[in-house]
Amino acid sequence: RGLQPDKSENQLFLSKRVVTDSGEIDGGVLVNKNGIIEGIFTRDTIDKLFNGYDKNLQVIDGGDWALMAGVVDSHVHVNEPGRTSWEGFVTATRAGAAGGITTIVDMPLNSVPPTTSLENLKTKISAAKEEVYVDVAFWGGLVPGNEEELQKLIKAGVVGFKGFLIDSGVSEFPNVDGDDLDKIFTTLNGSDIAVAFHAELPISDGNNSSLCEKCENLDPILYSTYLSSRPPQMEIDAATLLAKYITKYDVHVHVVHVSAAGVIPILEKAREFRIQNGSKRWRGGVTAETCHHYLTLSSEQIPPGRTEYKCSPPIRDINNKLRLWDYIKQRRIDLIASDHSPSVAGLKSPDFMTAWGGVSSVQFGLSLFWTEAKARGYSLSTVSHFLSSGPARLAGLHDKKGALKPGLDADLVFFDPDASFVVTPDKIFYKNKLSPYMYKVLTGKVMQTYVRGRLVFTDGQVYDNPQGKLLINEEELY
Numbered sequence: 001r002g003l004q005p006d007k008s009e010n011q012l013f014l015s016k017r018v019v020t021d022s023g024e025i026d027g028g029v030l031v032n033k034n035g036i037i038e039g040i041f042t043r044d045t046i047d048k049l050f051n052g053y054d055k056n057l058q059v060i061d062g063g064d065w066a067l068m069a070g071v072v073d074s075h076v077h078v079n080e081p082g083r084t085s086w087e088g089f090v091t092a093t094r095a096g097a098a099g100g101i102t103t104i105v106d107m108p109l110n111s112v113p114p115t116t117s118l119e120n121l122k123t124k125i126s127a128a129k130e131e132v133y134v135d136v137a138f139w140g141g142l143v144p145g146n147e148e149e150l151q152k153l154i155k156a157g158v159v160g161f162k163g164f165l166i167d168s169g170v171s172e173f174p175n176v177d178g179d180d181l182d183k184i185f186t187t188l189n190g191s192d193i194a195v196a197f198h199a200e201l202p203i204s205d206g207n208n209s210s211l212c213e214k215c216e217n218l219d220p221i222l223y224s225t226y227l228s229s230r231p232p233q234m235e236i237d238a239a240t241l242l243a244k245y246i247t248k249y250d251v252h253v254h255v256v257h258v259s260a261a262g263v264i265p266i267l268e269k270a271r272e273f274r275i276q277n278g279s280k281r282w283r284g285g286v287t288a289e290t291c292h293h294y295l296t297l298s299s300e301q302i303p304p305g306r307t308e309y310k311c312s313p314p315i316r317d318i319n320n321k322l323r324l325w326d327y328i329k330q331r332r333i334d335l336i337a338s339d340h341s342p343s344v345a346g347l348k349s350p351d352f353m354t355a356w357g358g359v360s361s362v363q364f365g366l367s368l369f370w371t372e373a374k375a376r377g378y379s380l381s382t383v384s385h386f387l388s389s390g391p392a393r394l395a396g397l398h399d400k401k402g403a404l405k406p407g408l409d410a411d412l413v414f415f416d417p418d419a420s421f422v423v424t425p426d427k428i429f430y431k432n433k434l435s436p437y438m439y440k441v442l443t444g445k446v447m448q449t450y451v452r453g454r455l456v457f458t459d460g461q462v463y464d465n466p467q468g469k470l471l472i473n474e475e476e477l478y
């Protein structure tokens with residue numbers, strides 16, 4: 001596919017279902033030449049204001065397709081440079097475009113080097129700069145001893161920091177422990193940005209804290225063996241530790257990929273303490289994310305040897321999944337992301353104990369969430385709340401991204417909420433065509449994606465000339 005049409009005109013996107021924060025309207029979104037939303041109008045107003053339409057106005061009529069804010073996926077492991085055979089900026093952002101994702105936020109680990117210093121961020125940026133199909137922002141990484149890099153990374157425009165409380169699976173990104181946490185929280189006290197944690201703590205049984213003492217005699221081909229090696233208590237213990245820091249320091253703490261539902265009340269108690277003490281931060285500066293795989297899948301349905309389902313924390317039982325959905329309903333979870341953490345097929349051998357932990361799903365988030373959400377009676381506004389505005393708010397991008405509102409970037413998706421499709425390898429744009437959703441039927445299909453008013457995906461194809469930008473402070477880098 002060649003070049004897309006120039007964006008030299010104002011545009012009017014029409015839809016019978018324009019999805020705003022407060023519900024759907026029959027109307028349109030006016031976008032200026034710079035790709036910024038000028039206004040949202042009802043059909044009546046459009047007929048009056050744009051009577052006969054201006055010659056210089058390009059009208060794009062989606063008809064019955066819903067018009068939504070682009071998805072912001074705040075949790076994507078792009079892995080470039082260093083593990084580019086696992087994923088890369090070209091493939092991850094093309095997959096994003098095909099999935100209605102208009103901004104991804106890259107995780108600091110699995111790339112070599114990891115994003116733990118300003119120099120390393122520059123290395124990553126030179127890899128990303130060549131070609132991105134949607135906008136890309138960056139998390140910085142927290143590892144033992146990199147405190148002096150944090151302010152530099154903030155200046156360079158990282159959206160926040162991410163650290164592990166348990167082995168990360170890659171040796172160049174060691175986890176942080178008690179002493180490191182004291183330093184990190186002291187260094188970042190009062191800062192605006194979020195500090196995100198992979199929140200599992202190893203269970204210590206006294207003298208040995210191996211992850212799988214008791215599982216050694218169990219069959220590693222069975223999912224249940226892996227599941228029993230990472231019980232909910234590991235997430236509960238980590239959340240309890242973070243709650244202590246939340247009450248001591250003024251830092252936005254975000255827990256990524258909550259699987260164990262019991263984490264949520266612990267974080268809420270810590271948030272309540274913050275709010276009682278006058279915190280003016282969004283959600284008291286305590287937020288929780290869960291992922292599509294925890295809301296879509298459950299442990300009972302994972303076949304032996306199918307390690308494309310392996311991730312950490314693990315996918316738990318159906319009761320846990322239903323509790324997470326209750327928290328979604330009650331808006332006690334703040335956002336949903338993919339945690340797309342791919343690898344090459346060779347690392348996904350049938351042994352659950354040794355296979356790479358990570359699910360690939362960037363590109364399918366919108367349809368995955370809608371498949372479950374529609375069946376539960378949720379609106380598309382709810383979808384945008386969890387997939388667009390929540391993640392944009394976490395990443396501090398809410399003045400540019402995440403909603404259909406005047407002044408924000410015209411990152412738009414035409415979504416057919418009634419269509420369905422089967423996930424097949426030929427539809428996948430990310431690099432390694434592995435997925436726990438392979439051959440599953442999903443409801444809701446991304447028809448077109450626009451980044452700042454520019455068409456990047458249509459008719460199942462991504463346009464060849466990339467329109468994405470890196471969301472960094474370029475002038476602070478060189």
Ligand SMILES: NC(=O)N[C@H]1NC(=O)NC1=O
Pocket residue numbers: 077109110168169170198310311312313339341357358359
């Ligand atoms: N290193 C890495 O990406 N780990 C991720 N994979 C996963 O399943 N959970 C993670 O945190």
Ligand SMILES: [Zn+2]
Pocket residue numbers: 198256257312
């Ligand atoms: Zn993680």
Ligand SMILES: [Zn+2]
Pocket residue numbers: 075077107339340341
């Ligand atoms: Zn992750």
